[in-house]
Amino acid sequence: MINPINIGSIDDIDEGExxxxPSDETGTGEDIAVFHAEDGNFYALNDxxxxxxxxLADGWIEGTEVECPIHAAKFCLKKGTALCMPATQDARTHKVExxxxxxxxxPNVPAEPVEA
Ligand code: FES
Incomplete structure (x- = not known):
């Protein structure tokens, strides 16, 4: 069984933030961004x-998508799908409860499949 990391209160991340x-807490070797999307749910992608x-945590959340702050690629927060150029590779999802x-x-447990 995989033990989750308690990353704090739901009140710590405002909607749209x-x-x-950090990677030393995730144990995956990579930072993970946890998003509070505009549908009220929380999603996690490699940062x-x-x-x-x-x-990506510095990007802009619109609905259930995040826009990269550098070249404006967009990713689906639910599935990690790269939605537009210049990104061609999907972002890795992680389960949040x-x-x-x-x-x-x-960390490293893919998000449950949800309707996009
Ligand atoms: S670094 Fe994110 S779109 Fe280029």
Missing amino acids: AKVI NCTHETAS VSGNDLLLY
């Missing part, structure tokens, strides 16, 4: 854009 969990080097007031992150 994101929080970076680094798959195009070049940029923090809400437990009471806490946010639990499961």
Whole structure:
């Protein structure tokens, strides 16, 4: 069984904002960005854009998409899908769970399939 990381309260991340969990906490060797999307849900992607080097947590959240702050590639927060150029590679998703007031992150466990 994979143990989740408690990354804090749901109140720590306002809707439309994101929080970076550093690689030394995720244990995956990569930073993970946890987003509070405009549908009210939380989603997690590897923080680094798959195009070049940029923090997706510094990007703009619109609905359930995030736009990279450097060259404006967009990614689906639900599935990690690269939605437009210049990114051609999908971002890796990680499962996030809400437990009471806490946010639990499961690094390297893909997000559950959801309707896009
Ligand atoms: S670094 Fe993200 S689109 Fe180029």
